[in-house]
Amino acid sequence: MLKVVNLAHAYGDQQVLAGIDLSVGDGELVSVVGPSGCGKSTLLRSIAGLIKPSHGQVLINGVPVEQTPDDLAVVFQDYSRSLFPWLSAAGNVALPLRRKGMSRRARREAALAALDQVGLAGSADKYPFEMSGGMQQRVAIARALAYRPALLLMDEPFASVDAQTREDLEDLVLAVRANHNMSILLITHDIDESVYVGDRVVVLTRSPATVTESLTVDLPSPRDQIATRELEAFVRLRSEIGRLVRGRPDLVGEQ
Amino acid sequence: MKAVAESRAGAVRPEPRRGGPLRIVWAVVSRFWLVPVVVAAWEAAARAAASIDFPPPSAIVLRMRELWLSGPPxxxxxxxxxxxxxxxxxxxxxxxxxxxxxxxxxxxxxxxxxxxxxxxxxxxxxxxxxxxxxxxxxxxxxxxxxxxxxxxxxxxxxxxxxxxxxxxxxxxxxxxxxxxxxxxxxxxxxxxxxxxxxxxxxxxxxxxxxxxxxxxxxxxxxxxxxxxxxxxxxxxxxxxxxxxxxxxxxxxxxxxxxxxxxxxxxxxxxxxxxxxxxxxxxxx
Amino acid sequence: MTGARLVRGAVGVAGFLAVAELAVRSGYLDERLLPPPTVVVREAVLLVADPEFTSGLVGTVSRWLTGLALAIAIAVPAGVLLGTVAWAERATRPLLEFLRPIPSVALIPLAILLIPDDFLMKISVIVYASLWPILINTMYGLREVDPLAKDSLRSFGFGRLAVLCRVSLPSTAPFIVTGVRLSAGIALILAISAELLAGGAEGLGVFVIRAGSGNRTDLVIAAALWAGTAGVLSNTALVAAERRLFRWHHVRSGAVT
Structure with a gap:
């Protein structure tokens, strides 16, 4: 599905990414975890075609990414900067569908269906300022779902909401993934989260970032916020990833 | 759609309307009492001054009516x-x-x-x-x-x-x-x-x-x-x-x-x- | 402002002048009506030595600044009063709401009738017009003062006056300067309009009327260049003052002008 080959990027003479290799298989959910400021967002922006990396290649289904690929959607961390405040929830979800040649009615129906999936059936005509942060991020997720991308990128999607909402949203992502055959790349700084939602966890070093390890998460599905986190396998994985980043104090006590 | 309009209007005006007619009267009086005072003072001063260049408001309003509001209904x-x-x-x-x-x-x-x-x-x-x-x-x-x-x-x-x-x-x-x-x-x-x-x-x-x-x-x-x-x-x-x-x-x-x-x-x-x-x- | 940006700006100005020059010289625009930029610039330079023009410029600018200073002296205390005493603000609001939208130039004919002294007449219309932006911005600024800052000072036992002087006024200052900047533009419009309507011994407006009656569009444009320069200078000075004095303040004012 997605293949990143020796990707490197520098802003001016500041090197942020130093040769990243990673891949996401069809229907796979890969978490990328790393200390903040290590270049995770730069990685995501390169994959999304928002910036042109200095070196290396991003391939989606074998085709190099030049501009923003058609089959790709992104959920950004800061919903307040990615949801359009002048559009209702349904309007936000329906807007990207314009380029799919759908009729006005079909767009609206697709938007309502997507909002229903994220549990916002009754809020289609609400405006962002009338919704809580968690609801707004659900709208952003619905927008990505309605777009029906082959690859979904999520950039710290739960970092701006409170702990309870965060757990709900993690489960929401797992649920929609079970329903759609979608490949997901989720970027996070939270080790627990990366293990909880991921099929595989890719660990980055601090800037200039490289991949230190790629661990397969062998946990039973469906996952459960309490039971899964109690499993010995979960605790072991978490410790292992923690150890991988030990000695990097910038990860400890972060945010 | 309607519900949204209502909830938004409600958000703009957070204060619930309370109190009877007395309160409304008070609200109007406390807001607008100075207007009649100023107009009355102006009228009195203008009449006292009796200057052609400084007509009382009543004369101004009459003139306005004469100039622009004397047409057919x-x-x-x-x-x-x-x-x-x-x-x-x-x-x-x-x-x-x-x-x-x-x-x-x-x-x-x-x-x-x-x-x-x-x-x-x-x-x-x-x-x-x-x-x-x-x-x-x-x-x-x-x-x-x-x-x-x-x-x-x-x-x-x-x-x-x-x-x-x-x-x-x-x-x-x-x-x-x-x-x-x-x-x-x-x-x-x-x-x-x-x-x-x-x-x-x-x-x-x-x-x-x-x-x-x-x-x-x-x-x-x-x-x-x-x-x-x-x-x-x-x-x-x-x-x-x-x-x-x-x-x-x-x-x-x-x-x-x-x-x-x-x-x-x-x-x-x-x-x-x-x-x-x-x-x-x-x-x- | 980077070097490249400065160069581009200079290129833009030069390009504009060159195009205008060509348009006139080639006969596309009528030379008798619109003189070419070279002529206008030459006239503008020559105006500096023309006592009729310079006394007019000095006269207009001094009335402009006097009016603006008086407006500040009246509007800031009034704004502070209305911004801090709630009942006064409530009582005067309907009056202000009505007085404010009166287009200030309409008062010039009335002022001509009421005030026989030419200087006083001109000053009073300038003052009236420049009061509003300063007054409104002062009141608005006071309303925006962080209540937490006021409370924290009050909790240390400071009185109302101390809170006003130490918290409210300093945090309102950037708004006041913004108001002054808006007023300066309007005051210059009024200063010149009053001269156009009432005439007088000297002034930019008087000069322009005389130049216009002699069909000297070159002189009219040259004088407008100097008036624009005065406007740019005052605006630049006030923006610089805002930036220098209130670096801590990010005023997200609604309008740019």
């Missing part, structure tokens, strides 16, 4: 003079304002999105808007001969700058996240401009439009005072030259009412169009 009592004085000037003002707004918004958004191009013209724009428009009335009079064209030119030249600069600023400072999102979801150039940049810049554009509307009224009056044969400003000048001081006062009062109504209507439209923004970081 079928025309809402508007007199021939009211129609002849008000319409041409207002027509020129709106024409000038709309033309300037259109050009200002389009050029402003284009320049706001094209940073390099903006660098070439910015010094010219900043200089042009610093030139006080009345300085150019004589120039436009010589250039155009026709008084309608002259007045349109004065109004357009005078009011375009706030719209242009605010549109530029608005288009330039569109949240990067909005543009990233638009790019990720593959919105085309046209859609990006119309559906992202334009609404994102709308609050600033409206601030510019509002400023330019009040400026347009000022310029309409000055251009009619200096070089015109009709319009409210021309009537004002005639009244002054004929030492018809109640007429001068009445005209000023009329212009005040006009300014008030224009602004009120504009605010109403702005609230509707920018309802999503009213709750946010409105400043003006």
């Amino acid at each position: 079928t025309r809402l009592f508007l007199s021939d003079d009211a129609i002849a004085d008000l319409l041409p000037g207002l027509g020129r003002m709106f024409a000038g304002w709309l033309l300037a707004s259109l050009v200002g918004v389009v050029a402003g958004i284009a320049l706001g999105r094209a940073a390099t191009a903006a660098h070439y013209v910015e010094p010219l724009i900043h200089f042009a808007r610093a030139v006080p428009p009345p300085m150019l009335i004589t120039l436009f009079v010589l250039l155009f001969r026709s008084s309608t064209q002259t007045q349109l030119a004065v109004i357009v030249f005078g009011v375009i700058w706030p719209v242009l600069l605010n549109s530029m600023d608005g288009a330039r400072s569109v949240e990067r996240g909005y543009l990233d999102t638009a790019a990720v979801f593959g919105l085309g150039r046209r859609e990006r401009l119309l559906r992202i940049v334009l609404p994102a810049a709308a609050p600033k554009i409206f601030a510019g439009l509002r400023l330019s509307l009040s400026l347009a009224l000022i310029l309409m009056v000055i251009s009619e005072l200096v070089g015109s044969t009709d319009g409210i400003g021309y009537e004002l000048l005639q009244a002054q030259r004929g030492f018809d001081s109640p007429g001068v006062w009445a005209t000023i009062l009329l212009l005040g009412l006009l300014g008030y109504v224009l602004n009120a209507v504009f605010v109403l439209v702005e609230r509707r169009v920018l309802s999503w923004h009213v709750r946010g970081t409105r400043t003006t």
